[in-house]
Amino acid sequence: MTRTLRALLGACAVGALSTAAMAETTITVATVNNGDMVRMQGLMDDFYAKHPDIKVEWVTLEENVLRQNVTTDIATGGGQYDVITIGTYEVPIWGRQGWLVSLNDLPAEYDVDDLLPAIRGGLTVDGNLYAAPFYGESSMVMYRTDLMEAAGLTMPDAPTWADIEKAAAAMTDKSKEQYGICLRGKAGWGENMAFLTAMSNSFGARWFDENWMPQFDQPEWKATLDFYLNLMNNYGPPGASNNGFNENLTLFQQGKCGMWIDATVAASFVTNPNDSSVADKVGFALAPDNGLGKRANWLWAWSLAIPSSSDAQDAAKTFINWATNKDYLALVASKEGWANVPPGTRTSLYENPEYAKVPFAKMTLDSINAADPNNPTVKPVPYVGVQFVAIPEFQGIGTTVGEIFSAALAGQKTADQALAEAQAAVLEEMKASGYIQ
Amino acid sequence: MSTRSSRLAARGMVAPSVVLLLIWMVIPLSMTLYYSFRLYRLLSPDRTGWVGFNNYLWFFNAPEFWQALFNTLALVGGVLLVTVTLGVLIALLIDQPVKGQSFLRILVIAPFFVMPPVAASIWENLFMHPQNGLFAALARGFGMQPILFLEQYPMWSIIGIVSWEWLPFATLILLTALQSLSSEQLEAAEMDGAGAFARFRYIILPHLTRAITVVILIQTIFLLGIFGEIFTTTQGGPGSASTTLPYMIFKQAIAAKDIGRAAAGGIIAVILANIVAYFLMRGLGRNLDA
Numbered sequence: 138m139t140r141t142l143r144a145l146l147g148a149c150a151v152g153a154l155s156t157a158a159m160a161e162t163t164i165t166v167a168t169v170n171n172g173d174m175v176r177m178q179g180l181m182d183d184f185y186a187k188h189p190d191i192k193v194e195w196v197t198l199e200e201n202v203l204r205q206n207v208t209t210d211i212a213t214g215g216g217q218y219d220v221i222t223i224g225t226y227e228v229p230i231w232g233r234q235g236w237l238v239s240l241n242d243l244p245a246e247y248d249v250d251d252l253l254p255a256i257r258g259g260l261t262v263d264g265n266l267y268a269a270p271f272y273g274e275s276s277m278v279m280y281r282t283d284l285m286e287a288a289g290l291t292m293p294d295a296p297t298w299a300d301i302e303k304a305a306a307a308m309t310d311k312s313k314e315q316y317g318i319c320l321r322g323k324a325g326w327g328e329n330m331a332f333l334t335a336m337s338n339s340f341g342a343r344w345f346d347e348n349w350m351p352q353f354d355q356p357e358w359k360a361t362l363d364f365y366l367n368l369m370n371n372y373g374p375p376g377a378s379n380n381g382f383n384e385n386l387t388l389f390q391q392g393k394c395g396m397w398i399d400a401t402v403a404a405s406f407v408t409n410p411n412d413s414s415v416a417d418k419v420g421f422a423l424a425p426d427n428g429l430g431k432r433a434n435w436l437w438a439w440s441l442a443i444p445s446s447s448d449a450q451d452a453a454k455t456f457i458n459w460a461t462n463k464d465y466l467a468l469v470a471s472k473e474g475w476a477n478v479p480p481g482t483r484t485s486l487y488e489n490p491e492y493a494k495v496p497f498a499k500m501t502l503d504s505i506n507a508a509d510p511n512n513p514t515v516k517p518v519p520y521v522g523v524q525f526v527a528i529p530e531f532q533g534i535g536t537t538v539g540e541i542f543s544a545a546l547a548g549q550k551t552a553d554q555a556l557a558e559a560q561a562a563v564l565e566e567m568k569a570s571g572y573i574q
Numbered sequence: 575m576s577t578r579s580s581r582l583a584a585r586g587m588v589a590p591s592v593v594l595l596l597i598w599m600v601i602p603l604s605m606t607l608y609y610s611f612r613l614y615r616l617l618s619p620d621r622t623g624w625v626g627f628n629n630y631l632w633f634f635n636a637p638e639f640w641q642a643l644f645n646t647l648a649l650v651g652g653v654l655l656v657t658v659t660l661g662v663l664i665a666l667l668i669d670q671p672v673k674g675q676s677f678l679r680i681l682v683i684a685p686f687f688v689m690p691p692v693a694a695s696i697w698e699n700l701f702m703h704p705q706n707g708l709f710a711a712l713a714r715g716f717g718m719q720p721i722l723f724l725e726q727y728p729m730w731s732i733i734g735i736v737s738w739e740w741l742p743f744a745t746l747i748l749l750t751a752l753q754s755l756s757s758e759q760l761e762a763a764e765m766d767g768a769g770a771f772a773r774f775r776y777i778i779l780p781h782l783t784r785a786i787t788v789v790i791l792i793q794t795i796f797l798l799g800i801f802g803e804i805f806t807t808t809q810g811g812p813g814s815a816s817t818t819l820p821y822m823i824f825k826q827a828i829a830a831k832d833i834g835r836a837a838a839g840g841i842i843a844v845i846l847a848n849i850v851a852y853f854l855m856r857g858l859g860r861n862l863d864a
Contacts, residue, residue: 205828212616212831229619314705325809326829376704376722378812393705527588529617544813547725558637569632571621 271482
């Protein structure tokens with residue numbers, strides 16, 4: 138008798154537990170291991186206090202591994218993740234392929250009109266916002282104020298490529314291992330091609346014409362590559378074909394570079410006195426132009442999106458709204474200070490007088506606003522993207538062309554040979570992919 | 575004394591593990607074969623279908639393929655040459671009775687325990703780096719321009735790094751073989767008036783043949799698939815100067831996300847490995863027969 142009673146009680150307890158568990162939704166969030174994303178994981182108490190019925194599991198990965206994992210999961214319909222962290226390259230492609238859930242129905246408090254127009258434009262396909270930006274960046278010139286002064290030059294806020302070359306020549310002193318300019322040379326669509334594609338925009342070059350014909354045989358690309366090779370061979374560090382973001386960051390922090398054109402996020406690293414020997418001697422300027430109306434700066438935003446294979450889309454939307462709205466920025470500011478707020482997504486952040494006190498805040502905003510993913514270069518193009526072409530094939534062809542240009546920088550090929558090879562390789566790939574009949 | 579029934583029983587006993595091994599090998603191989611004839615790109619999954627030998631043709635027509643093939647063989651051959659030659663010399667050296675011999679042996683073997691990406695990173699940033707590396711500092715000390723190892727001699731640099739990693743393995747095996755050589759034989763030869771070189775040429779080297787064969791066979795298996803060192807240092811560049819076949823397959827699978835081409839590359843690599851193995855076994859295999 139008592140045994141039956143106990144069993145009944147036990148069954149009731151189990152039943153009560155399982156209903157409680159059913160009310161709680163678990164979402165899996167795949168994210169990149171950068172500082173801003175890791176910081177968010179430390180602030181989750183706020184989310185759980187507001188949404189006790191949602192449990193968040195994190196999968197934190199290095200950028201390339203994240204990209205591989207998420208791409209494989211989404212392409213094979215794996216359904217492993219409910220929220221994924223992706224960039225401005227993936228969003229237009231995946232949105233168009235129906236792999237992402239539209240975020241147009243986020244609550245009014247999200248205030249979608251507050252997003253920076255350039256960033257929002259890069260994440261919207263056919264009027265649907267497919268990802269909520271978490272952090273945005275562009276690129277700009279970082280230069281050594283002391284070396285410029287010693288050379289008797291001043292850096293304009295919006296320099297031209299001629300200004301850059303003049304400054305690079307004046308600051309180079311190879312006997313002291315001091316090089317006028319450090320630029321990316323390591324092959325990869327996210328390494329040297331991010332820089333070179335953005336640079337080519339300012340020279341009026343484009344990857345493809347309106348009929349998807351590769352344009353490496355055009356004079357604009359020749360001008361871009363000639364200028365780049367001349368700059369790097371005369372004023373760049375030796376062995377530059379192996380230098381990517383991290384290598385150049387080290388060289389700049391050691392005081393071996395006069396100028397460095399790279400991501401706006403690097404500004405906080407080179408001005409950090411704990412890591413940088415030149416922290417108090419760095420100035421910032423917009424990425425250079427050539428008087429053609431386009432600047433050589435890129436646009437990137439890590440953004441949160443929901444794969445259509447997710448089975449907890451409402452909970453995922455609740456999470457995205459929490460992680461990317463204005464309250465989150467205020468939450469970070471209250472706990473960690475304004476300098477640590479994820480930059481580059483909202484107009485209201487840059488209108489905030491507290492945030493305006495952060496050095497490089499204005500230059501970051503101006504750089505982001507100067508990029509237009511839908512009209513990246515001077516002539517019309519059939520693609521979206523400033524420093525990339527938002528088509529699935531670009532990871533492959535971007536890397537191939539990056540290798541060819543990297544070989545040209547290493548002196549294995551002339552600029553003409555490199556451009557001819559790039560043209561042939563891209564043309565073949567575009568035919569194989571069915572863009573050109 | 576095996577009867578027919580006992581042999582049958584023995585076969586029956588071995589069968590499960592043979593079947594398991596077969597499945598272990600056949601399933602991945604047949605899947606790779608299947609995909610190598612398919613158009614299968616992770617980034618545009620709507621376009622699929624049979625493409626015949628197109629994936630293979632793409633490889634053979636790719637300008638970097640023949641270079642990659644040559645680099646793969648150069649890497650294997652170069653590292654074997656360095657490790658076997660230096661391995662014999664170092665084994666002879668540390669076989670001598672000296673003070674602190676056991677400590678010395680540990681020192682010699684140590685590089686083998688450094689993980690490949692770590693070893694490659696150390697070489698890239700601490701030795702070969704054109705601004706911060708030790709070699710650059712030495713060159714400047716002598717008033718010379720630093721050598722741009724990874725830019726101008728990428729394949730030589732990788733052969734150097736991989737040799738450094740595998741030298742301890744060769745040394746270890748050869749040292750063990752040396753220690754099994756009876757000293758009486760050497761003493762007898764010395765009394766008969768054989769010089770140091772003659773003793774090495776006619777007694778030590780023939781004694782080491784089997785050990786050298788083992789070193790060559792085992793190292794070839796591992797060297798054909800070298801990837802981490804290239805990925806960490808040159809990423810196959812500049813251009814495709816240091817791209818090997820495994821690295822080329824990696825680029826198709828991961829950068830281009832083209833599973834069909836990567837699978838075709840995998841099959842080509844399997845065929846290449848079999849050709850190398852065939853010649854190795856024909857040329858060296860008889861050394862292994864007792």
